[in-house]
């Protein structure tokens with residue numbers, strides 16, 4: 001008799017977890033909410049804490065600063081197509097007045113992070129840990145269709161032409177990354193944004209805490225497509241020259257938004 005009960009209990013647990021997975025998959029597929037995370041935080045005295053151009057020779061860009069200024073254009077593109085878009089950042093409101101105004105205009109939500117550089121555990125998948133995980137917790141709380149971590153790459157403290165940028169995505173995010181790369185290739189890469197004829201790369205990343213792997217893993221375990229934008233290098237003089245012009249930066253952000261919309265429509 002106890003054996004029968006145990007078997008029934010095991011069967012019930014299996015069914016319940018199967019149902020939960022189906023429910024999570026449906027939730028992501030039917031969601032109309034996209035979360036954009038500005039990947040680095042703003043220090044009240046030292047400013048943006050992301051990668052930056054090596055010097056002022058080809059333009060001055062820092063990641064946090066860039067995305068505070070331009071994520072709003074990506075959001076506009078997504079919302080114009082009828083979806084909801086939320087921008088978040090794990091730092092506090094920038095002390096720089098112009099950046100603060102841009103943050104207000106874009107409606108950036110500041111995720112409460114006691115130590116912005118601290119390693120935190122995923123609320124939804126506790127074995128996942130990473131710096132910046134609090135943003136992922138917030139993003140998954142929104143029950144999103146997709147999460148995009150906004151970054152630029154940099155591979156050197158000196159100027160160096162490198163065009164091997166990519167969207168780093170989770171496994172369930174491959175269709176999202178493929179569509180965004182297609183739109184980026186058709187509209188910007190080698191069409192305005194100099195890239196030595198290299199197309200936009202796609203890399204599936206699941207290597208734990210390294211390079212945001214556990215943000216992607218936590219999203220993957222909730223069946224939420226997610227990717228990190230690392231297709232441009234701030235240490236590449238051609239990319240820096242391009243992105244430091246306002247109109248180009250707007251176009252770059254809007255093109256990312258267009259890629260997200262094309263993916264959402266194709267689901």
Ligand SMILES: [Zn+2]
Nearest residue numbers: 039050151152
């Ligand atoms: Zn970054």
